[in-house]
Amino acid sequence: MGFREPELPVVDMAEWSKGTRGERIRPMARHWAEVGFGTPVVLHLFYVGKVGLYILGGWLxxxxxxxxxxxxxxxxxxxxxxxxxxxxxxxxxxxxxxxxxxxxxxxxxxxxxxxxxxxxxxxxxxxxxxxxxxxxxxxxxxxxxxxxxxxxxxxxxxxxxxxxxxxxxxxxxxxxxxxxxxxxxxxxxxxxxxxxxxxxxxxxxxxxxxxxxxxxxxxxxxxxxxxxxxxxxxxxxxxxxxxxxNKHFPFVVSTMMSNSPVVRRKSLKRKFFENFPDDLRPGRLSRLVAHAATAVELAVPVVLFFAHGGWPTAIAAFVMVCFHLGILTAIPMGVPxxxxxxxxxxxxxxxxxxxxxxxxxxxxxxxxxxxxxxxxxxxxxxxxFPRKISFLPGMRYYAGNWDTTLWCVKPSAAAKIDAGIVAIASMPQAQLERYYGKDRAQIPMYLGYAFRAMNTHGRALFTLVHRAMPASREDEYVVTEGERLCSTAVGWNFGDGHMHNEQLIAAIQQRCHFEPGEVRVVLLDAQPIHRQTQEYRLVDAATGEFERGYVKVADMVTRQPWADDVPVYVHP
Incomplete structure (x- = not known):
């Protein structure tokens, strides 16, 4: 990571741009595994300073x-x-x-x-x-x-x-x-x-x-x-x-540790994967950390609650402080x-x-x-019932199991959004182009795709976008993270698909009056704890839902981040 400049993947733009979406995600996923998002050190220090100001404000x-x-x-x-x-x-x-x-x-x-x-x-x-x-x-x-x-x-x-x-x-x-x-x-x-x-x-x-x-x-x-x-x-x-x-959490661990500013050695980051660079599923180290973290969070608070002092309380408190420091120093995406x-x-x-x-x-x-x-x-x-209750009150923190969406937006629809909704920020694509230029903006955008794809649900989302957009017309759309668009439309986002589901689609359609086919949305529900499937819906903003079905968790966890061939089971 550079101190002032981001460490972005180096690709031959002309050749890279010729590839399919999956082929363009592949080098980004490999870069993520070794470097993460490539955030400059000064930006991490900015967040550390913000935490310091939070503490000082509370103190005063x-x-x-x-x-x-x-x-x-x-x-x-x-x-x-x-x-x-x-x-x-x-x-x-x-x-x-x-x-x-x-x-x-x-x-x-x-x-x-x-x-x-x-x-x-x-x-x-x-x-x-x-x-x-x-x-x-x-x-x-x-x-x-x-x-x-x-x-x-x-x-x-x-x-x-x-x-x-x-x-x-x-x-x-x-x-x-x-x-x-x-x-x-x-x-x-x-x-x-x-x-x-x-x-x-x-x-x-x-x-x-x-x-x-x-x-x-x-x-x-x-x-x-x-x-x-x-x-x-x-x-x-x-x-x-x-x-x-669940089967998702080890993927969260490997993705978060790759992006950690504390874990800096690339050789160590590679160990969180099965076989870098060809197999980027979570490796033994990721599974060990995931199981250990779950055991700590499940068992140690019980000791803390019932110990009432002495060495048991001291040890349990020390473990839980280290647990939260581990999350804090990783500076995870969403920055909680x-x-x-x-x-x-x-x-x-x-x-x-x-x-x-x-x-x-x-x-x-x-x-x-x-x-x-x-x-x-x-x-x-x-x-x-994750479709009914947000992952926040459901306390599915860091579990890798959230409702997610991808929005397929034509340039004409993006212009309508800019003109039709009251917002203080432009569309995500426009913000990236402002800082990186129109061509180079593809790099951070695809790094964002890679982050999504490093999580299990990304495999399903990038499979389903092919079904959402008309065949042979995918080049007409820009695929945008629902939470990024949510940030523009409602003023806050935190990875929660409940804020950019059919309700937001309807609210934006009411203001922008999209034509059929201008905006297509993939909505993927989180996995209920007692089932091994995740429900999905495909929605046209102008005409409504046109397909629903499910994908199997087992099919997602066995695939690589650049895969977009997860089997899809369509409801009649």
């Missing part, structure tokens, strides 16, 4: 609290319950503004490096309600002044809470500072709930599956908030671990960096500083049990 906010004093006297106040409360709300605010997950060039956001607040304070941008036909007053796809006011209210209420003082002594929590007023917590939750029903994108961008249940825990009394927070952490870890019990910092902080403040608090100290166990049932039930339902 905590110090604004009456009774919390001393910039360097962290040991005197870091375990105060109100500190944990404020870190939760601060991280929620950081994410929902757009500064966290999905920020910047590593998530295909160049200018501007984030959307979120720039979209959601602007009327007539696209919103995507989760249940428009079931929840009253949520129909429609256009953001209204009411939606803007609700989003602004969330920002204001959260900011007020962050600058507030505690309510006073609480003996059960051994604090004289206290916790935040209940009305502030209730107000934030109420506005977030209404916002989520009006636009699921904002709820997901706020990482509502993590910070909403933790905020709900703050409504409890005595020591119950911290115990409930421990329960939520336990579900997050174990839910994510269970979702990794601050979330991993938050989880590390939670390990310390909940499970180490308050190791003595367990289920036996609950004063009102029923609310905590109900919170557990809702959060854990959502995880279970998300794994059984």
């Amino acid at each position: 906010i905590v110090l604004s609290t009456k009774g919390i004093d001393g910039f360097t006297a962290v040991g005197d106040w870091w375990s105060e319950p109100i500190v944990f409360e404020k870190v939760v709300l601060y991280t929620l605010l950081f994410e929902v503004i757009g500064l966290g997950c999905g920020f910047g060039p590593l998530n295909n956001r160049f200018v501007p490096p984030f959307g979120s607040i720039l979209y959601w304070l602007r009327p007539k941008t696209i919103r995507l309600p989760p249940w428009p036909n079931r929840v009253p007053l949520t129909k429609g796809s256009s953001r209204t002044p009411v939606d803007v006011a609700l989003y602004a209210a969330l920002l204001v209420l959260t900011s007020i809470a962050l600058l507030s003082n505690g309510t006073g002594p609480i003996p059960a929590l051994d604090t004289t500072v206290g916790i935040l007023p209940t009305w502030q917590i209730a107000g934030i939750l109420g506005v977030l709930a209404v916002l989520g029903l009006r636009d699921k994108v904002i709820f997901l961008a706020a990482r509502g599956e993590v910070y909403a249940p933790l905020t709900i825990a703050f409504l409890f009394t005595a020591a119950d908030p911290l115990i409930a927070a421990k329960v939520v952490f336990l579900v997050i870890w174990m839910g994510a671990a269970i979702s990794k019990l 960096l601050e979330w991993n910092v938050f989880m590390i902080f939670g390990v310390g403040t909940l499970f180490v500083a308050h190791a003595d608090l367990g289920l036996g100290e609950l004063t009102r166990p029923v609310p905590v049990a109900l919170l557990f049932v809702v959060v854990a039930g959502t995880v279970i339902a998300g794994n059984l």
Whole structure:
């Protein structure tokens, strides 16, 4: 990797451009296996600096609290319950503004490096309600002044809470500072709930599956908030671990480690594959890391939850800190960096500083049990019915098993999108051409294809695009990642196909009026945990769905990243 310039594959553009899509992906996949995306070191340092600013911002906010004093006297106040409360709300605010997950060039956001607040304070941008036909007053796809006011209210209420003082002594929590007023917590939750029903994108961008249940825990009394927070952490870890019990996760490991700025030796990166450069399926090292990581995430949190101090707690906490540091230092695509910092902080403040608090100290166990049932039930339902529930509340983090889409867009349709939707960024292809030039922009675009193809679902997606576009007319289309287009259309993306499925297709069609054949979309559902197949649909934006069927996971995991011949089973 260069310090200021990206390390891109070197190809003979004239010869390379003559190949099929699969043939052009092959050298990109090999480059990815040895180098990753080729991100310049200065860009990684930029993200490290952003994490540092996140920590500094939280530090200063905590110090604004009456009774919390001393910039360097962290040991005197870091375990105060109100500190944990404020870190939760601060991280929620950081994410929902757009500064966290999905920020910047590593998530295909160049200018501007984030959307979120720039979209959601602007009327007539696209919103995507989760249940428009079931929840009253949520129909429609256009953001209204009411939606803007609700989003602004969330920002204001959260900011007020962050600058507030505690309510006073609480003996059960051994604090004289206290916790935040209940009305502030209730107000934030109420506005977030209404916002989520009006636009699921904002709820997901706020990482509502993590910070909403933790905020709900703050409504409890005595020591119950911290115990409930421990329960939520336990579900997050174990839910994510269970979702990794599949054939996809080793592919995530090999792809992520190839892109890691810490793992720099090409010879080591090659060991994550079966037989570089000809067989780029995950090798023994990738499978070992995948199995070990799953075992750690499944078993160690149980020890952390029930140990209540001593060496077992210390060892378990150390292991979980190393676990999150491993993800953090890999700087994965989507850049969920601050979330991993938050989880590390939670390990310390909940499970180490308050190791003595367990289920036996609950004063009102029923609310905590109900919170557990809702959060854990959502995880279970998300794994059984992934088409219905986003991978975020389903906690299928890093599992390699997400809903995905590829959009086949004609230049005429791209022009309609630029003219027809309210956005602050141009189409992804135009952004790449702006930085690399029209010809060289093909290189990073195909590196993006290679990243998708290095994951199992990529084999199916690039097989299905041949079925989506008319035979012998594929050259008329530009194949675009659904999440890249989603970033332009709704202001945020994080690899979640639920935000660029039929609902977004309909919203864009309503504004752009595509002709039949101008936009064709491949939609591939995630794998239900109890089945070994993934459902797909092919949709024309103007005329609707024209094919559906399924592919088998076993057929995807045995193929190379450049393969586009996965057997397809069409439903009659």
